Amino acid sequence: MPKPGYFCSVRKRCFRTNRLLRSVVLLLLFGGVLAAQSLHSVGNIFKPLATPAELVSELSILTIAICATIFAIVAGLMAYAVIRFGYREGDSRSEPPQVYGSNQVEIAWTVIPILIVFVLTMSTARVTSAIQDRQIPKDALNVTVIGHQWWWEFRYPDLKIVTANELHVPVSSMAQPRVTSLTLRSADVAHGFWVPQLAGKTDVIPNRTNKMWIDPRELGTYLGNCSEFCGMEHARMELRVIVESDEDFAKWVARQQQPAATPELTENRQAFLASPCIACHTVSGTRALGKMGPDLTHLMGRQTLAAMEVPNTAENLRDWIKDPQKLKPGNKMPAVKISDAQLDRMVAYLASLQ
Amino acid sequence: MASIVYPLDSGRDQGRTAERGTAYSWARFVREWVLTVDHKQLGLMYIIVALLFFVISGLQAAVIRAQLMYPNNSLVTPQVFNRLFTMHGTTMVFFVGMPFIAGLANYLIPLMIGARDMAFPRLNALGLWLALFGGMLLYSSYFAWAGPAGHGSAPDVGWFAYAPLTERAFSKGTSTDYWILSIIMSTISSTLTAVNILATALCMRTKGMTLARMPLFVWMLCVVAFQILVALPPLTAAQVMLLLDRFLGAHFFDTAASGNAVLWRHFFWLFGHPEVYILMIPGFAAVTEIVPVFSRKPIFGRAAMIGASVSIGFISLGVWAHHMYTVGLPSNANIYFATATMMVGVPTGIKIFNWLGTMWGGRIRFNTPMLWCTGFLFQFLIAGLTGIMLAVAPFDWQLGNSYFVVAHFHYTLIGGLLFTLFAAIYYWFPKATGRMLSEKLGKWHFWLLVIGFHATFDPLHFAGLLGMPRRIYTYPTGRGWDGLNHFATLGVIVQAAAILIFVVNVLYSLYAGKKAGNDPWDAWTLEWATTSPPPEYNFATPPVVRSSRPLWDVKHPEDPDWKYE
Numbered sequence: 001m002p003k004p005g006y007f008c009s010v011r012k013r014c015f016r017t018n019r020l021l022r023s024v025v026l027l028l029l030f031g032g033v034l035a036a037q038s039l040h041s042v043g044n045i046f047k048p049l050a051t052p053a054e055l056v057s058e059l060s061i062l063t064i065a066i067c068a069t070i071f072a073i074v075a076g077l078m079a080y081a082v083i084r085f086g087y088r089e090g091d092s093r094s095e096p097p098q099v100y101g102s103n104q105v106e107i108a109w110t111v112i113p114i115l116i117v118f119v120l121t122m123s124t125a126r127v128t129s130a131i132q133d134r135q136i137p138k139d140a141l142n143v144t145v146i147g148h149q150w151w152w153e154f155r156y157p158d159l160k161i162v163t164a165n166e167l168h169v170p171v172s173s174m175a176q177p178r179v180t181s182l183t184l185r186s187a188d189v190a191h192g193f194w195v196p197q198l199a200g201k202t203d204v205i206p207n208r209t210n211k212m213w214i215d216p217r218e219l220g221t222y223l224g225n226c227s228e229f230c231g232m233e234h235a236r237m238e239l240r241v242i243v244e245s246d247e248d249f250a251k252w253v254a255r256q257q258q259p260a261a262t263p264e265l266t267e268n269r270q271a272f273l274a275s276p277c278i279a280c281h282t283v284s285g286t287r288a289l290g291k292m293g294p295d296l297t298h299l300m301g302r303q304t305l306a307a308m309e310v311p312n313t314a315e316n317l318r319d320w321i322k323d324p325q326k327l328k329p330g331n332k333m334p335a336v337k338i339s340d341a342q343l344d345r346m347v348a349y350l351a352s353l354q
Numbered sequence: 355m356a357s358i359v360y361p362l363d364s365g366r367d368q369g370r371t372a373e374r375g376t377a378y379s380w381a382r383f384v385r386e387w388v389l390t391v392d393h394k395q396l397g398l399m400y401i402i403v404a405l406l407f408f409v410i411s412g413l414q415a416a417v418i419r420a421q422l423m424y425p426n427n428s429l430v431t432p433q434v435f436n437r438l439f440t441m442h443g444t445t446m447v448f449f450v451g452m453p454f455i456a457g458l459a460n461y462l463i464p465l466m467i468g469a470r471d472m473a474f475p476r477l478n479a480l481g482l483w484l485a486l487f488g489g490m491l492l493y494s495s496y497f498a499w500a501g502p503a504g505h506g507s508a509p510d511v512g513w514f515a516y517a518p519l520t521e522r523a524f525s526k527g528t529s530t531d532y533w534i535l536s537i538i539m540s541t542i543s544s545t546l547t548a549v550n551i552l553a554t555a556l557c558m559r560t561k562g563m564t565l566a567r568m569p570l571f572v573w574m575l576c577v578v579a580f581q582i583l584v585a586l587p588p589l590t591a592a593q594v595m596l597l598l599d600r601f602l603g604a605h606f607f608d609t610a611a612s613g614n615a616v617l618w619r620h621f622f623w624l625f626g627h628p629e630v631y632i633l634m635i636p637g638f639a640a641v642t643e644i645v646p647v648f649s650r651k652p653i654f655g656r657a658a659m660i661g662a663s664v665s666i667g668f669i670s671l672g673v674w675a676h677h678m679y680t681v682g683l684p685s686n687a688n689i690y691f692a693t694a695t696m697m698v699g700v701p702t703g704i705k706i707f708n709w710l711g712t713m714w715g716g717r718i719r720f721n722t723p724m725l726w727c728t729g730f731l732f733q734f735l736i737a738g739l740t741g742i743m744l745a746v747a748p749f750d751w752q753l754g755n756s757y758f759v760v761a762h763f764h765y766t767l768i769g770g771l772l773f774t775l776f777a778a779i780y781y782w783f784p785k786a787t788g789r790m791l792s793e794k795l796g797k798w799h800f801w802l803l804v805i806g807f808h809a810t811f812d813p814l815h816f817a818g819l820l821g822m823p824r825r826i827y828t829y830p831t832g833r834g835w836d837g838l839n840h841f842a843t844l845g846v847i848v849q850a851a852a853i854l855i856f857v858v859n860v861l862y863s864l865y866a867g868k869k870a871g872n873d874p875w876d877a878w879t880l881e882w883a884t885t886s887p888p889p890e891y892n893f894a895t896p897p898v899v900r901s902s903r904p905l906w907d908v909k910h911p912e913d914p915d916w917k918y919e
Contacts, residue, residue, distance in 0.1 A: 043821020045752040067739040101655035109707040132685035196821035200751020206609035210682035235826035
């Protein structure tokens with residue numbers, strides 16, 4: 001296991017090792033969460049794993065094929081003109097025939113592009129409508145996504161669950177389609193929800209409600225990022241979508257619906273409840289009811305910290321709380337004045353929130 | 355034919371050259387560089403301002419690329435990075451692109467239409483000083499008092515400044531105010547230039563120059579001027595609204611008080627998309643003058659060329675929301691804007707085909723101006739085609755705000771516009787200074803920039819296809835982006851070398867370049883009928899023209915164009 005520490009040191013270590021070792025390290029880090037799951041770390045838009053992304057990918061390939069054909073023809077003609085009609089030593093110095101134009105040719109190269117535009121427009125209209133105007137089935141899972149500077153809040157209104165940065169959804173299949181309907185809102189400035197392998201991006205705009213839907217077909221963790229510049233830490237506003245089998249999803253829901261675990265040592269809990277942290281964070285079942293920051297009720301159920309690629313371990317958590325500005329400069333979480341002993345207790349408590 | 359007196363101006367200016375040789379004095383400096391209302395002097399000053407900001411902004415881009423060379427790099431802090439890309443975008447659009455174009459227009463239009471100056475010389479001077487002081491105002495933000503909130507210094511909200519990130523709640527201090535005010539100055543400057551271009555082209559043409567015979571360069575700049583008059587006021591208005599929001603508590607874009615964030619985007623792109631063509635069409639205009647001269651043929655399909663320019667001018671005013679496919683507009687709006695955007699491809703295609711038709715069957719001389727035009731043709735073709743990809747709304751849901759977009763518009767603005775601007779510089783430098791730029795250095799400049807440009811921007815398309823968002827100050831490793839970004843940064847070094855050679859070429863040629871003579875390229879438009887550099891009054895006797903290629907008529911009295919037009 002890599003040494004606990006800051007972002008860079010952890011990650012440099014990870015990726016100097018080869019792919020196999022890397023998977024092993026990740027498995028160790030995330031324990032059972034990742035068991036039997038693959039990490040879709042590539043945001044390749046041509047490897048779609050949900051219907052919206054797949055429709056887009058098909059249309060994209062058609063568009064690229066048309067554009068590539070146009071390029072081959074026109075660039076070919078240009079290259080021919082450059083080579084064939086270039087002035088060479090020994091050519092006559094007199095002027096070439098003065099040609100002013102040709103109506104037939106002009107009409108041809110006006111009409112042909114119009115026909116191409118027509119084809120592209122029709123396919124665009126079909127796909128746009130198939131994605132945007134699709135009827136969301138009644139049994140769809142509803143999730144409200146709320147963009148914050150610089151993290152994601154996920155609320156499941158029907159299931160009474162609130163979590164952050166990692167969106168859990170059930171897997172969909174031809175036999176058993178499970179659509180997840182996302183309602184996008186923002187708490188502050190404009191953000192963008194983009195997980196390339198699932199769907200195109202949709203902006204998350206304050207004072208406006210946007211909708212999108214996904215139906216992921218393969219189990220695993222899908223990575224994405226905020227896609228609209230939203231201020232200082234826009235780069236580190238990562239998104240994870242964790243697609244689970246129906247059973248695993250049901251288990252996850254059941255766990256999330258429970259109040260926070262009661263620790264063996266109430267001292268640890270007291271350390272947390274006495275800290276200023278509770279002004280911004282909620283731990284259900286306690287008097288920590290803050291709304292500014294992510295809900296911490298099941299903190300350790302999440303893979304990473306702070307919407308970044310930092311593994312969510314007790315050590316990293318301690319470093320994060322001690323100086324949040326070091327790990328993610330400019331983020332809204334201030335460092336709190338607290339003794340090391342208190343900090344240890346607090347981390348022990350938070351680390352128990354499975 | 356008897357009425358055609360040019361090119362008789364050569365040699366008439368001997369006395370003036372002698373006067374120029376007199377001793378340097380402050381009075382002369384002030385007269386030439388501060389009080390001047392001469393369109394040529396102002397045009398050159400515009401271009402000098404643009405080139406200075408170009409170098410500054412290019413260096414900012416180099417720092418941006420250096421930061422992105424490695425994943426998790428920490429060369430600059432997040433805030434400094436955000437300031438860099440905000441300043442880079444704002445500078446390149448408002449204080450490089452716009453002044454350069456104004457400079458070309460001001461220098462060339464009176465010469466091309468046989469006039470002695472622009473219609474409103476003082477307005478012209480006002481425009482220049484507004485542009486210069488606007489840019490200086492923007493950069494003075496770096497020295498601004500940090501303020502009690504500690505948010506001074508340069509703006510960091512992006513050149514698009516999406517609401518509500520620009521509201522007081524999220525942008526404290528003065529940085530956004532500097533941005534707003536400098537852009538208001540720039541937009542006023544451009545609007546004045548547009549008024550001046552239209553008035554000059556419509557009212558100051560020499561005898562015999564009907565609109566049909568007016569050079570295509572002037573035609574295209576008239577289209578640009580029209581677009582500026584329609585597209586820039588929405589931006590100026592939006593900036594004033596934003597100022598009201600920030601200082602008087604108005605709620606236009608303040609979402610916390612029921613303001614509308616999408617409204618800002620409409621205003622911004624209502625300006626922002628025509629702006630792309632405002633920047634690009636002057637490049638087209640230069641190519642349209644240069645390609646025929648070096649192919650030794652008239653432009654192919656002159657009427658179609660005018661028609662295509664005018665239709666680009668109109669269609670481009672109705673495509674702005676293709677920058678807004680992801681804001682959640684209804685599907686029929688997205689489909690409309692996709693269709694309209696692709697329609698712009700048709701007249702743009704016509705232009706490319708007409709340039710190709712001009713080269714076809716010609717005897718093309720590949721001097722440096724033509725080299726730049728050739729590079730432009732290939733690169734702009736690619737830029738146009740990736741533009742079609744972005745116009746397809748669902749494809750844009752994936753590509754929008756990714757590095758694919760960054761690659762696309764740098765292909766347009768460097769591979770397209772910058773190459774044409776260099777073509778224009780190499781082509782008209784002899785006219786403006788009386789000396790040729792070195793062909794040898796020019797070829798080095800060209801090939802290094804081609805290599806550096808492709809090394810930087812070709813890989814970034816693929817980073818976008820692999821899901822890399824833009825405007826991120828760093829990125830995690832392991833997503834397939836590392837190598838592409840590394841390579842892109844190496845390309846910047848080659849580009850910087852190319853620009854350095856250009857600077858050397860200009861400085862060297864100013865003093866030691868080959869004497870140009872009046873008409874070094876054997877060209878056909880009126881600016882080549884006068885001396886290089888032209889006298890203050892341009893033409894001793896107003897020329898009379900009978901066709902769209904007046905100097906062809908003079909050089910080929912046996913086969914003049916006016917017989918066919």
